[in-house]
Amino acid sequence: MPLRKRIREHHKPGMRMTNFQKQPAQTGPLSVRSIIILCFCAAFMLVEGLDLAAMPLTIPRVSAQWGLPAADFSISLSIVVIGIGIAAIAIAPFGEKIGRRRMIFWSGLFTAVVTVATAYSTSVTAFTVWRFLTGLGLGACLPNITASVAQMAPDHMRARILAVVNTAIPAGSVLAGFIAVPLIKIGNWPALFLFAGILTLLVTVALRSLMPAPVPVPASTDHETARTELPPPSQSPLTELIKGRYRSITLLLLGLATTNTFLMYMVVNWLPTLLPRGGVSVDSAAQLSSIFQFGGIMGGFLFAYLMDKGHAIITFMAGYIAAALAFILLGFVPYNGVIWTILLLIAGIGISGAHVAITIFGIGFYPNYMISSFIGLSIAITRIGAISGPMAGGWLIGNSHGMSPFMLAALAPTSLCLGWIILICKINKKS
Numbered sequence: 001m002p003l004r005k006r007i008r009e010h011h012k013p014g015m016r017m018t019n020f021q022k023q024p025a026q027t028g029p030l031s032v033r034s035i036i037i038l039c040f041c042a043a044f045m046l047v048e049g050l051d052l053a054a055m056p057l058t059i060p061r062v063s064a065q066w067g068l069p070a071a072d073f074s075i076s077l078s079i080v081v082i083g084i085g086i087a088a089i090a091i092a093p094f095g096e097k098i099g100r101r102r103m104i105f106w107s108g109l110f111t112a113v114v115t116v117a118t119a120y121s122t123s124v125t126a127f128t129v130w131r132f133l134t135g136l137g138l139g140a141c142l143p144n145i146t147a148s149v150a151q152m153a154p155d156h157m158r159a160r161i162l163a164v165v166n167t168a169i170p171a172g173s174v175l176a177g178f179i180a181v182p183l184i185k186i187g188n189w190p191a192l193f194l195f196a197g198i199l200t201l202l203v204t205v206a207l208r209s210l211m212p213a214p215v216p217v218p219a220s221t222d223h224e225t226a227r228t229e230l231p232p233p234s235q236s237p238l239t240e241l242i243k244g245r246y247r248s249i250t251l252l253l254l255g256l257a258t259t260n261t262f263l264m265y266m267v268v269n270w271l272p273t274l275l276p277r278g279g280v281s282v283d284s285a286a287q288l289s290s291i292f293q294f295g296g297i298m299g300g301f302l303f304a305y306l307m308d309k310g311h312a313i314i315t316f317m318a319g320y321i322a323a324a325l326a327f328i329l330l331g332f333v334p335y336n337g338v339i340w341t342i343l344l345l346i347a348g349i350g351i352s353g354a355h356v357a358i359t360i361f362g363i364g365f366y367p368n369y370m371i372s373s374f375i376g377l378s379i380a381i382t383r384i385g386a387i388s389g390p391m392a393g394g395w396l397i398g399n400s401h402g403m404s405p406f407m408l409a410a411l412a413p414t415s416l417c418l419g420w421i422i423l424i425c426k427i428n429k430k431s
Helices: 003-008 032-066 070-090 092-098 100-118 124-152 155-166 168-187 190-210 223-229 237-243 247-278 282-308 312-332 337-363 368-398 404-409 411-430
Strands: none
Touching: 032 070, 032 100, 032 124, 032 155, 032 168, 032 190, 032 247, 032 282, 070 092, 070 124, 070 247, 070 368, 092 100, 092 124, 092 368, 100 124, 100 190, 124 155, 124 368, 155 168, 155 282, 155 337, 168 190, 168 282, 168 337, 237 247, 237 368, 247 282, 247 337, 247 368, 247 411, 282 312, 282 337, 312 337, 312 404, 312 411, 337 368, 337 411, 368 404, 404 411
16 A cells, blocks of 8 residues: 555544645635736746856856855855755744745745845855845745645646746746846846846735735544544644654655755756866856756656656656766766757756656655645755755865766765665555
């Protein structure tokens, strides 16, 4: 019996209502207003992807202007995800108390302000401070947006809707790669942060206007609903995730997500700096780097489709094996625009696509009342990979020459991700 079904059958009736059920789940077709809200949620994710990509695209130019080695910006790259992790645990949960709409508005407004302020940085320290504050804003906002999307989406469309919204993050990174050159020609590197900040403000205001206020819903007396939606009174969803019957699958999913995040952030943050070592111009490297994230968009939809068909495990395994082969070839095949574009696309499908799909994959193991807790815990824990990935990449950049050492080093976390998937497959079969 699948783990998800077996666990749900252990739930008892008479369970109490949690804050996750303050708004009723969607069971019918989405209204026009709901579709518009989901589009703006995706737009916020897109802007986040653009914002996160702005710093890596800025480093080659800022380091040249300031006469500093690119490796000096490693902490500036990592600090944003430290802020995201702290806020995801310490701030985002207050959205359940004060309302997700209010939390999204104030944290989004804060993010817009500090992103604009980043454009006026005059030192590595200033970059570090502003990027940390940006991370706090995103960390407070992201779990509330994701939980709102999961709550709003009809059950039969949840995976696809989450895939659409989540792929907006790599889409933002792709957009950043293509608009970086014209924006920088207009206003130098600060234009990237000004553009991201203004977009964040506009999307935040739109969400504040469109999202409805929370409406309390009476506790259901239906025993089947109680069994699948509501937690036992003696335990919080977070406690169940890490101490209860879900512990094994939670630890494996967090291991997979953290390792994949480490790999993705290591590659994404340093591709614009790494590719010129292989003979690519700085401007071309920015656009070529976006191909990796474009692969994430394709991969996210491909993974979601195949997961709906019941092929999750084999899809993840095939993706990681293909990415490993692409990394090997990128390390040893001389630069050719067409070949490298294809290889980066394949690597992006396997790694960035998996990054989009892992949360959707993980949600399937839990009842609805635990979804927001799982998302928040995953965001917080995977910051370990998001922090260490750019730092590891910076160390490789500073202590190696050419592209081969970096690409070969990427094989280690790729293989570990494959190992996590095999373990998840085994524990699911035993269940």
